[in-house]
Amino acid sequence: MSISKYDPHVIETKWQAEWEREGLYHAEEDASKPKKYVLEMFPYPSGDIHMGHVRNYTIGDVIARQSSMRGFQVLHPIGWDAFGLPAENAAIKSNSHPAKWTYANIEKQRASFKRMGFSYDWDRDVVTCREDYYRWGQWIFMKFWEKGLVERKSSPVNWCPSCKTVLANEQVLGEGVCWRCKSPVEKRELEQWYFKITEYAQQLLDDLDTLPGWPDRVKTMQANWIGRSEGAEVDFELCDATGEPSGETITVFTTRPDTLFGCTFFLLAPEHPRVKEFVAGSEYEKSVNDVVESAARETAVERQLGEREKRGAFTGRYVVNPVNGEKVPVWVSDYVLMEYGTGAVMAVPSGDQRDFEFARKYGLPIPPVVVAPEDPLADELAGVSERVLADVSWAEAFAGDGTMVQSGAFTGLAGGKASEGMRAVTEWLVQEGRGKFAINFRLRDWLISRQRYWGNPIPAIHCPSCGLVPVPEADLPVRLPENVDVTKGETLADHPEFYETECPSCGGAARRETDTMDTFTCSSWYYLRYSDARNDQAIWEREKADYWMPVDQYIGGIEHAILHLLYSRFFTKVFRDLGLITFAEPFTNLLTQGMVKLDGATMSKSKGNVVAPEDMIERYGCDALRAYILFMAPPDKDLDWSYEGLEGMFRWLSRVWRLVEDAGGPASAATSAETPAAKTLRREMHRVTGKVTDDIERFQFNTAIAALMELTNASYDYRNAVPEPERDGVLTREVAERLTLLLAPFTPHMSEELWREVLGRSQSVHLNSWPEFDPALSAADEAELAVQVNGKVRGKVVVAVDASEETVVAAALAEVQSWVEGKEVKKVVVVPGKLVSVVVAG
RNA sequence: GCCCGGGUGGCGGAAUGGCAGACGCGGAGGUCUCAAAAACCUCUGUCCGAAAGGGCGUGUGGGUUCGACUCCCACCCCGGGCACCA
Numbered sequence: 001m002s003i004s005k006y007d008p009h010v011i012e013t014k015w016q017a018e019w020e021r022e023g024l025y026h027a028e029e030d031a032s033k034p035k036k037y038v039l040e041m042f043p044y045p046s047g048d049i050h051m052g053h054v055r056n057y058t059i060g061d062v063i064a065r066q067s068s069m070r071g072f073q074v075l076h077p078i079g080w081d082a083f084g085l086p087a088e089n090a091a092i093k094s095n096s097h098p099a100k101w102t103y104a105n106i107e108k109q110r111a112s113f114k115r116m117g118f119s120y121d122w123d124r125d126v127v128t129c130r131e132d133y134y135r136w137g138q139w140i141f142m143k144f145w146e147k148g149l150v151e152r153k154s155s156p157v158n159w160c161p162s163c164k165t166v167l168a169n170e171q172v173l174g175e176g177v178c179w180r181c182k183s184p185v186e187k188r189e190l191e192q193w194y195f196k197i198t199e200y201a202q203q204l205l206d207d208l209d210t211l212p213g214w215p216d217r218v219k220t221m222q223a224n225w226i227g228r229s230e231g232a233e234v235d236f237e238l239c240d241a242t243g244e245p246s247g248e249t250i251t252v253f254t255t256r257p258d259t260l261f262g263c264t265f266f267l268l269a270p271e272h273p274r275v276k277e278f279v280a281g282s283e284y285e286k287s288v289n290d291v292v293e294s295a296a297r298e299t300a301v302e303r304q305l306g307e308r309e310k311r312g313a314f315t316g317r318y319v320v321n322p323v324n325g326e327k328v329p330v331w332v333s334d335y336v337l338m339e340y341g342t343g344a345v346m347a348v349p350s351g352d353q354r355d356f357e358f359a360r361k362y363g364l365p366i367p368p369v370v371v372a373p374e375d376p377l378a379d380e381l382a383g384v385s386e387r388v389l390a391d392v393s394w395a396e397a398f399a400g401d402g403t404m405v406q407s408g409a410f411t412g413l414a415g416g417k418a419s420e421g422m423r424a425v426t427e428w429l430v431q432e433g434r435g436k437f438a439i440n441f442r443l444r445d446w447l448i449s450r451q452r453y454w455g456n457p458i459p460a461i462h463c464p465s466c467g468l469v470p471v472p473e474a475d476l477p478v479r480l481p482e483n484v485d486v487t488k489g490e491t492l493a494d495h496p497e498f499y500e501t502e503c504p505s506c507g508g509a510a511r512r513e514t515d516t517m518d519t520f521t522c523s524s525w526y527y528l529r530y531s532d533a534r535n536d537q538a539i540w541e542r543e544k545a546d547y548w549m550p551v552d553q554y555i556g557g558i559e560h561a562i563l564h565l566l567y568s569r570f571f572t573k574v575f576r577d578l579g580l581i582t583f584a585e586p587f588t589n590l591l592t593q594g595m596v597k598l599d600g601a602t603m604s605k606s607k608g609n610v611v612a613p614e615d616m617i618e619r620y621g622c623d624a625l626r627a628y629i630l631f632m633a634p635p636d637k638d639l640d641w642s643y644e645g646l647e648g649m650f651r652w653l654s655r656v657w658r659l660v661e662d663a664g665g666p667a668s669a670a671t672s673a674e675t676p677a678a679k680t681l682r683r684e685m686h687r688v689t690g691k692v693t694d695d696i697e698r699f700q701f702n703t704a705i706a707a708l709m710e711l712t713n714a715s716y717d718y719r720n721a722v723p724e725p726e727r728d729g730v731l732t733r734e735v736a737e738r739l740t741l742l743l744a745p746f747t748p749h750m751s752e753e754l755w756r757e758v759l760g761r762s763q764s765v766h767l768n769s770w771p772e773f774d775p776a777l778s779a780a781d782e783a784e785l786a787v788q789v790n791g792k793v794r795g796k797v798v799v800a801v802d803a804s805e806e807t808v809v810a811a812a813l814a815e816v817q818s819w820v821e822g823k824e825v826k827k828v829v830v831v832p833g834k835l836v837s838v839v840v841a842g
Numbered sequence: 843g844c845c846c847g848g849g850u851g852g853c854g855g856a857a858u859g860g861c862a863g864a865c866g867c868g869g870a871g872g873u874c875u876c877a878a879a880a881a882c883c884u885c886u887g888u889c890c891g892a893a894a895g896g897g898c899g900u901g902u903g904g905g906u907u908c909g910a911c912u913c914c915c916a917c918c919c920c921g922g923g924c925a926c927c928a
Contacts, residue, residue, distance in 0.1 A: 216846075216847095217845095217846055217847065217922090217923085220845065220846060220923085221846080221922095221923060221924080223845095224844090224845065224846095224923075224924055224925095225923095225924080227927065229927070229928085231928085252928080253927095253928070254928060255927090255928065267928090310926075333926095334926085335926040335928095336926080336928080337926075337927065337928090339927090340927045340928075341927075341928065344928095345928050346928080347928085348928090352928065353843090353926090354928075355928080357926095440927075440928090441927095442924095442927055558922085558923095561923080562923090631854090631855095631865085631866070632854060632855085632866095633854070633855070634855085637847095637848090637855095638921085638922095639854085640854080642853085642854070642867085644853080644854080644866095644867050644868075645853095645854070645866060645867050645868095647867090648866060648867055648868095649866080652866080654881095655881095658881090702854090702855070702856085702865085702866095703855095703856065703857095703864085703865080705865080705866090706856075706865035706866075707864090708865095709865055709866075710864080710865070713865090716882085720882080720883080784861090785861090786860075786861040787861095788860085788861085788908080790908080790909090791907095791908065791909050792909095793861050796861075826908090827908060828908085829860095829908050829909080831860055831909095834860050834861085835860055835861065835909090837860080837908050837909060838908085839908050839909095
């Protein structure tokens with residue numbers, strides 16, 4: 001039959017139009033089938049799509065398409081995370097409006113995604129800046145408020161001077177820079193809106209154990225971020241300015257109550273509210289203020305630069321150590337954080353490296369209270385309960401497990417984290433009413449207000465007489481006005497016609513909130529909205545959400561390991577507590593795909609090293625690009641882009657094309673007898689079916705494609721080995737069909753063209769069932785075994801798979817006779833189907 | 843400093859404790875052709891050797907095992923996350 005050329009452009013556009021016409025990817029609830037919700041993190045409409053998008057969405061598309069062939073009812077939606085600063089910046093640059101830029105980019109990306117042949121249900125798309133979406137974001141805010149999870153409070157916050165807005169803790173990167181623009185972040189004391197995510201800290205930590213389908217790396221990162229510490233809260237009695245106990249207490253959090261006897265000074269954070277009062281008018285005022293002011297001047301970046309020396313100053317005050325009644329001086333130091341614990345710390349220089357350095361610098365005593373078993377002090381101070389040694393010769397603090405010394409009644413107990421000494425001291429404090437067991441989290445409440453225009457308006461009203469009042473449900477949504485000119489630096493706060501309003505409670509004149517919500521609030525629930533995206537009566541219908549959710553397979557970049565994934569988990573738990581859903585975790589399985597780089601560097605427009613997918617689609621078609629980006633590396637690894645192999649991928653697809661065209665005619669009769677060559681090809685077909693099925697399950701798309709190449713090679717071997725008249729036409733057609741089916745998730749257009757036009761099937765290949773794999777059919781009847789002598793391969797034997805062990809050993813020994821001759825055979829190990837290992841003496 | 847990943851040919855990468863380097867790229871040679879392209883075929887870790895064959899090889903050093911890229915211990919290097927969290 002005549003061979004035509006594989007021409008991706010014609011067939012790709014043809015089938016994209018046909019699928020849309022047939023409504024192939026429209027998802028409906030169907031209780032009779034198991035469902036599978038496959039979701040890729042939705043994109044920010046930043047402009048043209050890049051290789052990271054191609055990789056991310058191709059992975060999801062392969063999973064979705066194959067799941068559908070395997071009989072699942074598949075939901076595979078897409079949308080846009082459309083609010084955010086880049087739109088404002090672009091608008092300022094082009095003297096335009098953020099909405100214009102955003103919608104133009106969405107249309108551009110929509111066209112690109114369609115051109116890639118992704119199997120999305122376009123009837124469910126979600127765009128977060130559209131009113132039909134953000135109104136429900138405001139509704140959520142209101143529900144959170146009703147539940148007591150919204151708070152407006154003043155505290156030191158992260159301020160990005162370049163973005164001119166505050167940021168959540170999670171949005172400040174490790175180097176103390178803004179996650180979006182990478183400018184150094186400043187600290188400011190501001191009144192802001194918060195979601196109380198800390199109320200869910202324990203659940204967010206505990207439920208990580210219910211997620212076996214998540215990478216350990218991500219779970220560890222989240223656990224570290226939540227940062228649970230077990231310890232005690234200890235009350236220290238404050239002395240007044242004359243040094244006499246005042247009856248008032250200051251509480252600290254510590255993970256090491258067992259070291260209390262070694263507490264020789266007490267520290268307050270520079271921002272601590274009592275500091276000013278303690279030193280007002282005293283001789284210590286100036287030196288303390290110096291420390292406070294220098295700390296206030298520092299940015300997060302400066303605070304972290306190198307081995308910065310700790311600074312501190314004595315306040316003139318004392319507190320009483322509850323375990324021994326000792327008066328210890330109160331200092332202020334810049335290494336104490338106001339945001340963690342109580343902003344006050346008991347300092348134990350012998351047990352904490354920071355306290356140790358501080359004590360050395362300012363000449364404070366360092367009495368040992370927990371000593372390592374191997375330390376000479378362990379013998380010297382064994383059983384000594386009174387303080388006889390006020391300082392150590394150590395080079396650094398000892399924070400490990402050891403024995404308590406110089407610790408009164410607790411002397412001799414084991415000391416260390418979670419030690420008996422720690423429990424004993426805390427129990428004593430509880431009895432005395434001077435402390436309690438306590439748990440502290442590193443996680444802070446989520447700061448959600450942003451001083452920017454292009455976001456979801458916070459539905460709240462400030463009333464001079466009623467205070468903060470939520471916008472009533474009936475008045476939602478608070479529409480984001482269009483007449484704000486960001487090119488003039490305007491925000492909602494510059495528009496009285498927006499913020500001048502009436503109090504819904506008392507009817508008096510009031511001011512509408514002009515901050516918008518963090519865009520991460522928009523992306524924290526979109527996956528739920530897809531289950532009922534067009535509902536204008538409710539956020540979603542419970543039945544639909546219950547049918548589709550949770551997401552069975554979520555796919556996205558590791559950069560969201562904490563941010564988006566933590567927030568979404570939080571939202572889901574709140575929705576459950578609000579009775580909107582019944583499950584506690586939104587994403588059952590998570591695949592974090594690696595980044596696509598160029599010469600080891602992340603691609604970015606500013607660096608000018610962006611690889612445009614369009615050019616490659618133009619040259620080789622999207623099927624080749626899809627297959628190639630999956631073939632280059634396993635999905636979770638970073639990938640260095642290279643053009644080198646793309647041509648090879650196209651070459652292989654052309655090879656498959658010719659093979660199927662050649663074999664795809666009406667099946668001629670099978671040859672009467674099964675030849676060895678036919679047997680080999682048939683077996684290879686079954687083996688590859690099993691391998692591809694298995695590899696897709698494990699997301700090993702690169703080896704799945706390699707296996708398909710092997711089947712292609714085996715087909716060519718058969719053709720080359722058997723002259724045409726003797727070929728088994730039934731077999732070659734079966735192999736052609738099998739290749740087409742197994743390739744369908746990867747190269748949907750080529751497979752469709754081959755399936756319908758060449759193989760003559762009437763229905764879409766994507767509606768066909770995934771081929772079953774029968775291990776029996778892929779099993780060979782003979783096996784080649786390697787024969788090892790003392791661990792080295794010295795020969796090979798071919799034996800029947802059902803041969804007895806004696807037969808195998810005899811054949812093996814004969815094969816390696818020259819290596820064994822005249823030596824004593826000490827041991828023979830037979831691994832069926834693999835090898836024979838002979839151990840000889842000498 | 844702490845917590846995760848990862849180190850395999852010229853390159854991307856394969857290997858439930860069982861023949862290291864599948865598959866692809868790149869390279870060499872060949873068939874076809876007036877020629878080229880395309881296609882098809884063969885070879886391609888490294889060293890010694892004409893060949894047969896053999897030695898050496900998965901970051902380094904030890905260990906377990908008949909057998910280790912794989913498991914254990916120590917270390918080196920690269921990437922990432924967190925980082926004065928009391």
